[in-house]
Amino acid sequence: MTLEELDKKYVLQTYSRDYTNFVKGQGATLYDENGKDYIDFASGIAVNSVGHNHPKLVEAICNQAKNIIHISNLQVIEPQAKLAQKMVELSGYDMGVFFANSGAEANEGAIKLARKYGGTKFENKRYKVITLEHSFHGRTITTVKATGQESFHTPNFSPYPEGFSYEKSIDDVYKAIDDETVAVLIELVQGEGGVQPFEKEEIQKLAAHLKEKGILLIVDEVQTGVYRTGEFLASNLYGIEPDIITLAKGLGGGVPIGAVMTKHKDVLVAGDHGSTFGGNYLSTAAGLAVLEILSEYYESGAVGEALLYFEEKLQDIAKRHPNLFEKEVGIGLMRGLRAKSADIQVAVIKGAMKEGLVILKAGRNTVRFLPSITITKEEMDEGFKRLESALGKVEA
Numbered sequence: 001m002t003l004e005e006l007d008k009k010y011v012l013q014t015y016s017r018d019y020t021n022f023v024k025g026q027g028a029t030l031y032d033e034n035g036k037d038y039i040d041f042a043s044g045i046a047v048n049s050v051g052h053n054h055p056k057l058v059e060a061i062c063n064q065a066k067n068i069i070h071i072s073n074l075q076v077i078e079p080q081a082k083l084a085q086k087m088v089e090l091s092g093y094d095m096g097v098f099f100a101n102s103g104a105e106a107n108e109g110a111i112k113l114a115r116k117y118g119g120t121k122f123e124n125k126r127y128k129v130i131t132l133e134h135s136f137h138g139r140t141i142t143t144v145k146a147t148g149q150e151s152f153h154t155p156n157f158s159p160y161p162e163g164f165s166y167e168k169s170i171d172d173v174y175k176a177i178d179d180e181t182v183a184v185l186i187e188l189v190q191g192e193g194g195v196q197p198f199e200k201e202e203i204q205k206l207a208a209h210l211k212e213k214g215i216l217l218i219v220d221e222v223q224t225g226v227y228r229t230g231e232f233l234a235s236n237l238y239g240i241e242p243d244i245i246t247l248a249k250g251l252g253g254g255v256p257i258g259a260v261m262t263k264h265k266d267v268l269v270a271g272d273h274g275s276t277f278g279g280n281y282l283s284t285a286a287g288l289a290v291l292e293i294l295s296e297y298y299e300s301g302a303v304g305e306a307l308l309y310f311e312e313k314l315q316d317i318a319k320r321h322p323n324l325f326e327k328e329v330g331i332g333l334m335r336g337l338r339a340k341s342a343d344i345q346v347a348v349i350k351g352a353m354k355e356g357l358v359i360l361k362a363g364r365n366t367v368r369f370l371p372s373i374t375i376t377k378e379e380m381d382e383g384f385k386r387l388e389s390a391l392g393k394v395e396a
């Protein structure tokens with residue numbers, strides 16, 4: 001059996017897959033079984049934040065595996081405590097951390113925290129959570145319901161939990177708030193929805209309004225977090241202090257991890273929430289290595305340089321192909337080209353793959369770029385050269 005046949009026979013077909021068989025990665029370069037190289041502008045959907053085979057991350061994982069991979073959360077776990085400290089210090093907020101294994105789980109934890117807050121801090125129970133259209137918050141029944149895209153709420157998975165609504169714009173959020181609203185859950189730059197950033201001023205205004213009303217602001221930083229937008233958190237970039245922040249994708253550099261950060265440290269108590277795997281030795285040792293690598297990189301000015309260079313190159317591409325793209329969108333190393341049609345979007349992604357460049361889709365017509373934070377100028381140059389050549393063929 002070929003690998004494709006094996007996959008199709010034994011793995012549930014929940015993804016429309018590409019069948020390139022990658023066997024090795026180095027930095028922002030991937031190699032398939034035939035030795036062909038690909039520039040990786042996707043990072044496994046914003047996961048490989050320090051690229052592939054980063055020596056410090058590999059060393060941290062190997063050393064940890066040789067000692068302890070996992071014990072239960074009924075014991076104290078040293079790298080977990082140290083990672084929480086590092087996250088809080090880098091954020092600049094006075095917060096505590098709960099560890100889970102994925103973005104959806106982190107958002108579930110955030111919603112549980114908010115619901116308990118809403119049930120214990122007010123006379124009437126507040127439980128409603130407002131989200132935004134085009135948002136994405138995960139694939140569990142609850143986070144699918146929180147996701148502001150009607151296509152996700154198929155009757156196949158109903159009934160869904162109550163208390164979620166989504167609004168077209170930030171302005172509509174104000175009108176949707178009632179005395180049962182406990183939280184507003186937003187991404188500062190919508191990722192899956194099409195790489196769409198919100199305006200700093202409107203977010204700051206919303207944050208101030210929610211604070212005044214005693215409503216929690218939950219920022220889903222599963223994709224925007226861990227230097228993706230140029231700062232440790234997009235919340236830092238936007239100059240706000242959310243009540244709850246969720247993280248996942250880039251935090252473990254490829255090892256599954258999710259996290260809830262909150263300044264409401266006393267709401268969840270022993271027995272309220274938990275996870276068998278969450279925050280275990282292996283994932284938190286990886287997270288700690290990732291943050292050590294990236295915080296140093298940030299301090300050196302290299303993150304700022306990389307994102308400026310990437311943005312310039314991408315804007316140049318958008319300008320040179322006005323027949324394919326409407327505009328260039330995004331912040332930091334979370335960027336997109338808004339294609340003029342869904343057909344163009346698909347053709348560009350497929351064409352790029354043939355040229356040896358991995359890129360992603362987002363929303364209905366956006367081509368998405370999520371390179372590793374540590375990508376080099378040479379890798380960017382090579383990636384854009386391949387993109388240019390793919391675009392030439394799409395146009396022909």
Ligand SMILES: *Cc1c(COP(=O)(O)O)cnc(C)c1O
Nearest residue numbers: 102103104136137138191222223
């Ligand atoms: C990817 C993503 C999620 C879901 O994360 P999983 O790890 O797939 O559960 C949630 N929110 C945002 C903003 C994401 O980009």
